[in-house]
Amino acid sequence: MAKGSVRKKGKKWYYRFYVEDASGNRIQKEMPGTESKSETETLLRKAMEEYENQAFVAKASNLTLSDMLDMWIDEELTPSKRSNGTERSYLNTANRIKQHSIGKRKLKTITAEHLQKFFDSLSSAQPLSNGNKSKPLSAGSLNVYAAVMRGAFRFAVFPKQLITFNPMQYVVLRGNQDDYEMFSSDEDGEAGKSPVVTDEQFKQMSEYLQGINNPALFPIQIAYYTGLRLGEVCGLTWQDIDLEGKYLTVRRSVCYNNTRKAMTIGPTKRKKIRTVDFGDTLTNILIQAKKEQQKNRKQYGELYSQNYYTIEKVKNRTYYYLHSKPVTSSVPEEYNDISLVCLRPDGTLEAPRTITGMCLTLKKRIEGLEDFHFHQLRHTYTSKLLSNGAAPKDVQELLGHSDINTTMNIYAHATRESKRNSVMLLETATI
Numbered sequence: 001m002a003k004g005s006v007r008k009k010g011k012k013w014y015y016r017f018y019v020e021d022a023s024g025n026r027i028q029k030e031m032p033g034t035e036s037k038s039e040t041e042t043l044l045r046k047a048m049e050e051y052e053n054q055a056f057v058a059k060a061s062n063l064t065l066s067d068m069l070d071m072w073i074d075e076e077l078t079p080s081k082r083s084n085g086t087e088r089s090y091l092n093t094a095n096r097i098k099q100h101s102i103g104k105r106k107l108k109t110i111t112a113e114h115l116q117k118f119f120d121s122l123s124s125a126q127p128l129s130n131g132n133k134s135k136p137l138s139a140g141s142l143n144v145y146a147a148v149m150r151g152a153f154r155f156a157v158f159p160k161q162l163i164t165f166n167p168m169q170y171v172v173l174r175g176n177q178d179d180y181e182m183f184s185s186d187e188d189g190e191a192g193k194s195p196v197v198t199d200e201q202f203k204q205m206s207e208y209l210q211g212i213n214n215p216a217l218f219p220i221q222i223a224y225y226t227g228l229r230l231g232e233v234c235g236l237t238w239q240d241i242d243l244e245g246k247y248l249t250v251r252r253s254v255c256y257n258n259t260r261k262a263m264t265i266g267p268t269k270r271k272k273i274r275t276v277d278f279g280d281t282l283t284n285i286l287i288q289a290k291k292e293q294q295k296n297r298k299q300y301g302e303l304y305s306q307n308y309y310t311i312e313k314v315k316n317r318t319y320y321y322l323h324s325k326p327v328t329s330s331v332p333e334e335y336n337d338i339s340l341v342c343l344r345p346d347g348t349l350e351a352p353r354t355i356t357g358m359c360l361t362l363k364k365r366i367e368g369l370e371d372f373h374f375h376q377l378r379h380t381y382t383s384k385l386l387s388n389g390a391a392p393k394d395v396q397e398l399l400g401h402s403d404i405n406t407t408m409n410i411y412a413h414a415t416r417e418s419k420r421n422s423v424m425l426l427e428t429a430t431i
Contacts, residue, residue, distance in 0.1 A: 015044035112170035216358035225282040227381030305347035308335040
């Protein structure tokens with residue numbers, strides 16, 4: 001907003017305010033008013049309003065989609081009541097859109113046809129410079145892109161009035177069609193890929209990680225026996241675990257925030273606190289891990305790290321940042337202790353991205369795990385429970401899903417053995 005003032009010269013009042021010239025430099029513009037100060041102030045307000053409107057129209061004509069996304073992020077997304085996780089997901093997606101050629105296009109020139117081609121390209125394999133093809137986006141990822149673009153274009157129409165209509169309303173998310181091999185010689189119609197980790201594969205994973213003394217083993221074990229998400233495992237504290245009662249409470253999630261360039265702590269995906277029971281195997285693993293951490297603390301001495309969190313409020317949003325400092329260092333007053341469970345030998349957090357990196361190594365080391373990722377442990381936990389007769393409603397609550405359809409739809413992947421056992425129930429019933 002331009003800044004202005006009035007002053008009296010002789011009998012007459014004058015008004016003046018700063019404007020930008022063609023080079024972008026601020027210059028002062030002064031105009032004569034009347035002999036009345038109030039009338040001159042009215043003329044000043046009207047002149048500044050007209051200038052702002054003209055400047056806004058000129059600026060809007062040169063705005064690109066990237067510029068508009070930045071405005072939407074700053075004025076609507078960040079101050080909104082969306083969770084920090086949703087904000088982070090939208091920010092990452094907006095940054096990817098800005099790197100695409102459509103991000104450089106002038107906002108006023110973008111049509112529904114441009115947007116349709118953009119989304120069609122996301123949902124189909126595209127040739128890369130190295131001769132390979134990119135993987136089509138999943139339906140879930142495509143929906144995130146659509147949510148960002150719909151929100152940003154709606155914002156551009158109102159309240160910003162940068163454009164007169166929203167072209168995203170005409171875009172159809174077509175998705176991609178999976179290839180289907182009708183004459184495959186593979187005996188297993190599902191191409192032999194299992195969405196779960198077998199007992200033997202988990203044993204091999206554990207032995208490999210133990211052999212190289214890698215701290216990723218502990219969080220992988222927790223996920224295997226509880227079905228927790230990666231961020232939830234990393235967010236566990238020892239106060240969340242009741243070893244006598246053999247249950248843990250899931251309260252928070254840890255992740256790296258690319259926008260804020262820091263490790264942050266936030267709520268769980270559904271913002272719900274849940275309790276997960278576990279058995280003797282995990283109980284023994286947790287007891288042993290706790291003893292090992294106490295041993296490491298003595299061994300590392302002054303080099304051992306303590307973990308803390310700090311709080312920052314930005315607009316309507318609160319961020320919780322994770323920090324690690326040597327136990328002997330002075331700690332600012334705003335630092336709060338947090339006793340995390342999944343630690344490296346030196347006391348620092350075994351971070352999600354480090355665990356993800358080790359999962360990539362396991363894909364190459366263990367036969368049959370070519371498609372392995374950490375979330376597959378959650379699939380495994382669910383499939384084992386359902387295959388062994390657990391009530392779907394109980395499984396839903398253990399996983400923290402908002403409704404039972406999510407549990408049954410996402411985890412409708414059964415192993416060949418469990419499906420065969422289900423079929424054999426029919427044989428038993430007819431005898």
